[in-house]
Structure formats: structure tokens, C-alpha cells
Amino acid sequence: MSQADLSIHGQVSRSEATEIMTAPTFHVPAKKMAMWLFIIADSATFAGCLVAYGFTRNATPNWPRPFHSITNVAIMTFILLSSSLTMMIAVRAAHAGDKAKAFLWMMITAVAGILFAILHIREWMGLIAEGATLFHNPWGTPLFSSMFFSITGLHLLHVTGGIVALIAVALRYQGGRYGSDDLEVTGLYWHFVDLVWMFVVPLVYLLNLSH
Amino acid sequence: MATADTHNSGGMTRDLIVYVCLLALAGIQFVIAYQDINTSQMFERMLIVAIVEAGLALLFFMHLSDNRGLRWFVLIFTVAVIFGMQYGWPDSSRLINGVPWAR
Numbered sequence: 126m127s128q129a130d131l132s133i134h135g136q137v138s139r140s141e142a143t144e145i146m147t148a149p150t151f152h153v154p155a156k157k158m159a160m161w162l163f164i165i166a167d168s169a170t171f172a173g174c175l176v177a178y179g180f181t182r183n184a185t186p187n188w189p190r191p192f193h194s195i196t197n198v199a200i201m202t203f204i205l206l207s208s209s210l211t212m213m214i215a216v217r218a219a220h221a222g223d224k225a226k227a228f229l230w231m232m233i234t235a236v237a238g239i240l241f242a243i244l245h246i247r248e249w250m251g252l253i254a255e256g257a258t259l260f261h262n263p264w265g266t267p268l269f270s271s272m273f274f275s276i277t278g279l280h281l282l283h284v285t286g287g288i289v290a291l292i293a294v295a296l297r298y299q300g301g302r303y304g305s306d307d308l309e310v311t312g313l314y315w316h317f318v319d320l321v322w323m324f325v326v327p328l329v330y331l332l333n334l335s336h
Numbered sequence: 337m338a339t340a341d342t343h344n345s346g347g348m349t350r351d352l353i354v355y356v357c358l359l360a361l362a363g364i365q366f367v368i369a370y371q372d373i374n375t376s377q378m379f380e381r382m383l384i385v386a387i388v389e390a391g392l393a394l395l396f397f398m399h400l401s402d403n404r405g406l407r408w409f410v411l412i413f414t415v416a417v418i419f420g421m422q423y424g425w426p427d428s429s430r431l432i433n434g435v436p437w438a439r
Contacts, residue, residue: 150405164410165414165417169418173421176421180427183429184428184431184432195366195369209358209393210351213348213351217348316393317398319397320393320394323390326362327369328382328383331365331378332378332379334369336372
């Protein structure tokens with residue numbers, strides 16, 4: 126039976142079947158879809174960490190509230206939110222074909238990420254200087270320090286990975302090896318890192334603010 | 337891979353509006369932190385604000401508003417997994433409050 130016959134009988138021809146099988150899911154290209162799948166999986170990882178933190182905090186009497194100032198975390202939040210905007214500018218510039226502008230804004234995003242990481246490490250150093258480590262907490266239960274350093278550490282690891290990715294993709298984009306779509310995929314990851322921070326700040330920092 | 341959805345989405349003005357909204361919502365979270373309310377009330381309010389923030393970022397910064405199929409795909413999988421993790425709360429409350437019949 127020829128392909129034409131199959132079509133006549135209401136069945137799918139080979140070429141149509143191939144087209145269906147190779148068509149991007151939800152009209153999303155493969156690279157972007159892979160990033161979305163990673164984001165879904167990674168959001169489950171962070172959700173697992175935050176739920177475990179919530180469980181522990183709820184089940185532990187006299188949970189410590191060691192944070193006296195929110196200035197540092199407020200600045201960190203502002204920097205990370207702003208870096209999402211600079212990433213958007215970079216992606217828009219790349220789609221518009223403005224290579225120099227896209228590269229510049231990608232690098233600005235990376236610098237914002239580095240600034241965020243520096244502030245994060247500075248805050249960690251402050252806590253470590255007060256005696257808080259992964260297994261010791263001067264204000265009470267050591268579970269607080271374990272949870273705090275684990276969750277913020279996992280986020281910082283993502284930020285660090287993001288900075289490396291931003292710089293690598295920007296350089297390859299400038300060199301002509303990557304296209305605007307690669308910038309878009311990197312941008313998705315960066316926005317996700319920002320999104321996770323929106324949950325880490327209230328749950329890990331603000332709920333542990335001493336009044 | 338420059339998808340049509342990215343190009344069809346709003347311009348820089350919309351991005352700026354979303355950015356300002358996110359900053360304002362983050363500011364609200366900081367204000368809630370200084371309210372004279374108990375921890376569970378604070379947790380509820382902050383979580384609601386965080387979900388709104390995440391929704392804005394997903395819809396506009398990550399362009400989920402432009403692709404209905406992908407939006408439902410991401411939403412269903414993520415929400416199902418996160419809901420699946422909530423089974424432990426009664427146990428955590430039991431650990432601190434004890435079983436009701438023991439009081």
C-alpha cells in the first residue's frame with residue numbers, strides 16, 4: 126500500500142508520522158525543553174530541602190532566631206532581582222541581533238551574580254565568626270546551622286554554576302559559536318535561581334529574624 | 337531556536353513593570369517580617385507573597401504566559417511533586433505537641 130493510499134484511507138502517511146515524531150514538544154525546541162525539565166527536577170530538589178527545613182523547624186522547640194539585621198539579605202535580593210532584568214535585556218538584544226549589547230548585559234548579569242556570591246560569603250563568614258558551623262550552633266539546636274548552611278549553600282552553588290555558564294555562553298556567543306537561543310536557555314536557568322531565592326529569603330532568613 | 341513565543345511577548349516596558357512588581361513584593365515580605373504576628377501567620381503571608389512573585393517570574397521572565405501547553409506541563413508536574421512532599425506536617429506537629437490522646 127503506498128503512502129498516498131494510506132492518506133486516502135484516513136491513516137497517517139510515513140512523512141506525516143515522521144513530522145509528528147520529530148516535532149518539538151509544545152513547540153519548544155529541544156535545548157529549551159531540556160532546560161525546563163532540569164528546572165522541574167531542580168525545583169523538586171529545592172522544595173525537598175525547604176520542606177525538610179519546615180518539618181525540622183516545626184518539630185524543634187526553641188528554634189533560634191539569630192538574624193538581627195536584614196540589610197545584607199535585602200541588598201542581595203535587590204541584586205539578584207535586578208540581575209534577572211539585565212538578563213532579559215541581554216536576551217532581547219540577542220534576539221534583535223545586537224551582539225555587542227547582548228554581550229555587555231550578559232557580563233553585567235554575571236557581575237551581579239559575583240556581587241551576590243561575595244555578599245553571601247561575607248554573611249556566612251559573619252555567622253562562622255559567631256561560632257555557627259554545619260554541626261554547631263551557639264544559639265541552640267545545631268539543626269539550625271545544618272539547615273541554614275545546606276539550603277543557602279545549595280543555592281550559592283547554583284549561583285556559582287550560573288555565573289560560570291553566563292560567562293562561558295557570553296564568550297562563545299561573542300565568538301559566534303552560540304546563538305541567541307543559547308542565551309535564552311541560560312537566561313531561563315538564571316531566572317530559576319532568582320525564583321528559588323524568593324522562597325529561601327522568607328523561609329530561611331525572615332522567619333528567623335530576632336524581634 | 338528563537339521561538340516565536342519569545343518574540344511575541346511584550347517589550348521592555350512589560351519587563352520593567354514586572355521587575356518593579358517583584359521588587360515591591362519582595363519589599364512586602366520584609367515588611368511582614370517586622371509585623372507583630374505569630375510565626376504561622378507570618379509564614380502563611382510570606383508564602384503567599386513568594387508564590388505570587390514566583391508566578392510573575394515564571395509567566396513573564398520565563399515566558400510561560402506565551403505557551404499554554406508548556407505552562408500546564410510545568411505546573412502539573414511541579415505542583416504534584418511539591419504537594420506530594422507535604423505528608424510530613426502532621427508528624428512534625430506530633431513531635432512537638434505530642435499525640436492528642438496523650439494530653
